[in-house]
Amino acid sequence: MKKFILTTICLLMSALPLQAAPTAQTGTIDWSVKQSWPLQTEPLDFVQSLDNKKVFVLGADSKVYIYTPEGKKLGSIPVNKDVTGIDIAPRGEALYLISKTGKTYTALDISVTQTIDITGAPFLGNANAPVTMVVFSDFQ
Numbered sequence: 001m002k003k004f005i006l007t008t009i010c011l012l013m014s015a016l017p018l019q020a021a022p023t024a025q026t027g028t029i030d031w032s033v034k035q036s037w038p039l040q041t042e043p044l045d046f047v048q049s050l051d052n053k054k055v056f057v058l059g060a061d062s063k064v065y066i067y068t069p070e071g072k073k074l075g076s077i078p079v080n081k082d083v084t085g086i087d088i089a090p091r092g093e094a095l096y097l098i099s100k101t102g103k104t105y106t107a108l109d110i111s112v113t114q115t116i117d118i119t120g121a122p123f124l125g126n127a128n129a130p131v132t133m134v135v136f137s138d139f140q
Contacts, residue, residue, distance in 0.1 A: 037071030049092035058086045
């Protein structure tokens with residue numbers, strides 16, 4: 001009798017449709033190009049500041065190029081030919097260089113000086129002074 005019940009259970013289980021294991025759902029990825037611009041040299045490494053105000057690109061020509069996120073070149077810094085990697089401080093105020101062959105680490109302080117066109121702006125003092133202090137008092 002036990003054989004009969006066991007055989008019946010086996011036959012009933014084999015007659016039931018097998019449930020497939022749940023498969024992973026694949027979704028779609030939506031993307032679009034946010035910015036793109038041509039570079040002056042073959043890029044070897046890059047990093048962008050966390051505040052999204054500067055992009056640093058290590059070029060094959062032994063320079064680190066500094067850009068705005070829109071692609072405006074702010075300047076470049078010459079580096080040793082054996083520099084293979086770069087990183088920056090969160091706001092781009094320091095640049096870190098790694099040399100694989102030279103086995104060196106170098107930290108550079110970075111500051112970007114920008115010229116502000118003050119043509120036609122009111123001023124106080126000598127118009128030909130070597131230094132101009134600009135005060136932004138209206139932030140609208």
